[in-house]
Amino acid sequence: MKIRSSTLGFTLMELILVIVLLSILSLYAASRFMGKGSVSAFALQEQAISVIRQVQVNRMQSNTSTTDTNFQLQV
Template identity: 65%
Template structure:
């Protein structure tokens, strides 16, 4: 028998290497892309939670006077209580400000006030649609006339 001189790779070895490179490349690409395209969706739950927190604080205040702690502020760069957005502090949990994220409301409102039952007052009493604009994504949440705050539309 004549001994074969093997100077190359078999087809199976080449396919295994190509599959391993594809898996590693897919993993590396997903890590490189990051969460930029998911920013709006990642922040949506925080925004809903903060709006509900401010609404609940207003309902528990049990006074007719509105303070900056119970007024919801919506600016392009900050969403939260008026007091927190005016002077952001890490010791407070009622605001969100994230690089690359913008906030807007329809109708165009800067603040939303709630009554003691949690319903929005004034121009917001017909309902407000709040849009969270991320780097490559956007999402919307609603503050309904009855006070419901959710990621779905008001009916």
């Protein structure tokens, strides 16, 4: 009885397909696991604007003279 070499293991395409499917599944599961508890882009934007405004107020209240007097925040 002769054993064909093609039945002894998986092909490269089969292995790559399984790895890709597992990657997609794990990314989906990770995004569902993190869910609503993660920090949103809007919250990060609001935090950045808040820090910029605090720096702006501190610069306006300081007694040091600067050459740049443009303290406007443009978003």
